[in-house]
Amino acid sequence: MNDRLRLYSYWRSSAAYRVRIGLHLKGLAFETVPVHLVRDGGEQHSPAFHETNPQELVPVLEHGQRMLRQSLAILEYLDEVWQEPALLPATARERQRVRALAQLVACDVHPLNNLRVLQYLEREWGVPQPERDNWVRHWIAAGFDAFEAMLAGHPSTGTFCDGNAPTLADCCMVPQLYNARRFGMNIEAYPTMLRIEQACMDLPAFQAAQPERQPDAPRT
Structure with missing residues (x-):
């Protein structure tokens, strides 16, 4: 797949941190879209971001036209689409x-x-x-x-x-x-x-x- 990857992230979010690790382990280039979780009451609560993720949480990974949510589900998606190196064992x-x-x-x-x-x-x-x-x-x-x-x-x-x-x-x-x-x-x-x-x-x-x-x- 050649669709671009955009990660909606906050630098100190541990859930976003997990996904960043997975993306880098896979050697995938991605654009970071910062979502400040504290400033102005939290940018995750804005109407625009609510459209991106109704849970108003990061991370969200945009892959082409798809919006992927929940860090573990995102990591398993990466592992299924880009299978090497694997993030899950063989058995x-x-x-x-x-x-x-x-x-x-x-x-x-x-x-x-x-x-x-x-x-x-x-x-x-x-x-x-x-x-x-x-x-x-x-x-x-x-x-x-x-x-x-x-x-x-x-x-x-x-x-x-x-x-x-x-x-x-x-x-x-x-x-x-x-x-x-x-x-x-x-x-x-x-x-x-x-x-x-x-x-x-x-x-x-x-x-x-x-x-x-x-x-x-x-x-x-």
Whole structure:
């Protein structure tokens, strides 16, 4: 397919970060369309962006005339359309494991520390910033405890979360580690995750996807 790719993204969105990693791993050129999630009450709530995604969330990947939503669904779409290098393993059992790891982050951890959840806690219940930060750290730690246990000593764990090539699981894990550091978590208790993260960050695809390297990231 020769249709252009446009990624509606916010530099610090971990869901958009996952998709950027996948795009770079596939070697796909794409245009970034910044959507500032905080400025002016959040550009994702504008009527124009509502047409792009009725959920008012990033990322959205525009591929030709198609609007693709939800980060994991986008990553699997990329894997089906551009099959090499694969983001999912060859066997059903290994694919299930990778999807389980990815969904642990994307479905169980990330939604509880998403911007809109934190804004709701502040707006509706007046939860102060320190308590909101504690909320985030609690749920990340609960997820990381399980993620580390699922990696450590497992025969399928290799250089990366599954085997010796990055998969959907690595695309999800690395941005969540970034979030953990943002909220001041002590992550030394997760040595397997940290070892794999370092292997990921040695790759140009992961480097190019980093939040601070995005065109809409603040310049200091």
